[in-house]
Amino acid sequence: MDAIIDEWQRDTDLVSPEIYREYLRDGDTRSLVSLQKLESGFERVVREIAETETMDSPAVWSVYNMGYIVKTRESLFSIDLVHRRAVELADKLDFALITHNHGDHCSSELYSALNKAGKTVISNFLDNYGATGKGAKNPVGGGFVVGEKTFKINDVEISTSLVDHNKYLLDFTTAFEIRVGNWKLYHSGDCGIADKLKTKWGRPDIWTFFPGCGINVADAVKKINPRKLVFGHMWELNHLSGRLNALLIKRAIEKAKSVNANVHLAFWGDRVDI
């Protein structure tokens, strides 16, 4: 695992926040491997969504940061999807979940497109006009979601709870438990304090976890103990401070593995459920 982490570190070191923002504006990868990976990863996800037949258990792809796409038998939805081309998926998505109000987790362009199309967006900060308005698909109730609620959209059950982003942004992030039949996914967004992490539906098959924001990784993994632990939000390109880099990733792997051996890394474009 170390070799691939070092390779990604070398590649992302070449992309400054300024270059990344210029790329967001013009789409030019400037022959930088990391930006090419962002583009090819997105294309791979779009292609695999179309090609993948889901049977008993859903398919999950990592796009970028804590952004994932989930395909079930009846639904296609995103969690924290952010990408230069995210809005291209608006037509295909049935609904979207957003953990918190930070730009690296929420694409306002995607939100507007979904809302306009009457599709449900569950978050703790955006009013959900689409779901409550005339012609809404999959209405889940009006307004934004704060605290513990459960929803059912098509074949997907969703349970929400609040976790702390850090010691200043308390109850700022919504954690989502997702259940499809017996299969369970937990997505805890940016959670920097392990105390409030919890799963009411029991041990998740997959936990898409951000081992950053200063969280005590061993405590967190002990609490949730998923069948498969997936690290995301590696090498945020928009800022250098707080970026989950090679050193921090390696340390977090070591800590997580002292509790749970099944640790995986979600690189951009990867399918993470298998």
Ligand SMILES: [Zn+2]
């Ligand atoms: Zn974040």
